[in-house]
Amino acid sequence: MQSNEIAALINHVAMGDRTAFATLYQATNPKLFSICLRILKDRPDAEEALQEIYIKVWQRSKTFATSAGTASSWLASIARNHAIDTIRARKPVADDLDEAYDLADENSPDPEQQVAIADEGRRIDRCMQELDAVRARAVRSAYVEGLSYLELSDELKVPLNTVRTWLRRSLLKLRECMQR
Known part of the structure; x- marks a missing residue:
């Protein structure tokens, strides 16, 4: 799907069009899921993040401006930022700390x-x-x-x-x- 078609879908979503939202989801969820999976490195976490991302897309669709960039980059930045915020919200586990210290010693x-x-x-x-x-x-x-x-x-x-x-x-x- 072309970026201008995605932008048009986002604009329809901003008007509360649920059909456009479903179409937008079908067209963009593989890319956004791959972004989440690459950052979070855990399939269940990525799936949960994806649901939350589309809630944000629904809520923020009115703020999308085509002059600010492409629709795909707008969606990707929402996904990336949400995945990073998810990682930041996690508290470190002792094993992760030990692993980090081990890596620090090697380098x-x-x-x-x-x-x-x-x-x-x-x-x-x-x-x-x-x-x-x-x-x-x-x-x-x-x-x-x-x-x-x-x-x-x-x-x-x-x-x-x-x-x-x-x-x-x-x-x-x-x-x-x-x-x-």
Whole structure:
């Protein structure tokens, strides 16, 4: 199915057309399922995520704008972000931690790499200091501690979309700072 046909289906879904929604599901679920399966690496989790993704598609179809990108990329980003949020929401299991430590030992950097890593760390710290304190805390919580956007929203007592905006803008500022 062509991207413009998918976009038209999404627009019909935005008007509450259940038939268009069923057609959209039939046309796009294999791709979205493969995205979920690749990220989550567990078929039952991917199937559950897929159901939740289509609920989001139904709810967010009114926000789809063809000028912002293709319909396929809009759907894929919803699937990807949901799958990543699902992983972030999981709490680590002791076995996973042990495995991570084992992998870390095998990939220990040599002294030259350690110096480069330390230098990079100092640059990141300097750039983090340029961010607003609350936003820097949000970045650390999300990308170092692994908190989900929803957990951050609850912790910071701000709307979920505000957290997403803060993180996106902060990452852009960090990227700009790191490229100097």
